[in-house]
Amino acid sequence: GRERTLAVVKPDGVRGNHTDAIKATIEGSGFDIVKEMSLQLDLMTAQILYFEHYRKPFFQELINFMTSGPIVAMVLEHDNAVEKWRKLIGPTDPNKARIEQPNSIRAICGSSTTQNCVHGSDSSAAANREIMIIFKDVQSGEATNSR
Numbered sequence: 001g002r003e004r005t006l007a008v009v010k011p012d013g014v015r016g017n018h019t020d021a022i023k024a025t026i027e028g029s030g031f032d033i034v035k036e037m038s039l040q041l042d043l044m045t046a047q048i049l050y051f052e053h054y055r056k057p058f059f060q061e062l063i064n065f066m067t068s069g070p071i072v073a074m075v076l077e078h079d080n081a082v083e084k085w086r087k088l089i090g091p092t093d094p095n096k097a098r099i100e101q102p103n104s105i106r107a108i109c110g111s112s113t114t115q116n117c118v119h120g121s122d123s124s125a126a127a128n129r130e131i132m133i134i135f136k137d138v139q140s141g142e143a144t145n146s147r
Ligand code: CMP
Pocket: 053, 058, 062, 092, 113, 114, 115, 116, 118, 119, 120
């Protein structure tokens, strides 16, 4: 059914002026953009956002990159928004994307596994968590224990 996901144009996407084309793809695919914000992640917010990766060898590179410049965060709404957005962005590795899904967003504007232009939540629960962290607003995620 109707679902929300978090889309982020990462610092490389903003620097490469890909934001407008990405937004056009989002709108052309029928998503409603229910929230949008341009911001630069501070160190703590980036670490909280990516805490599940903190043991990984790429964690520091990921945090350095994600705090390196402005991003554009959007809350997208659609039926099966999580899966639909992940299909549009393509595989995490843009080189793999260029082979397997050449029309995907990461194939077009990504340059490496870290600098892969866009983010998409990998589940509805992750989307709600990430939306609350970035927008600092429980309402834009999902009310918890609302019975
Ligand atoms: P994303 O899925 O948006 O959020 C987690 C990010 O970690 C992912 O995009 C990549 O940018 C990064 N990442 C995941 N795996 C690797 C890896 N093996 N090497 C470098 N970066 C990675």
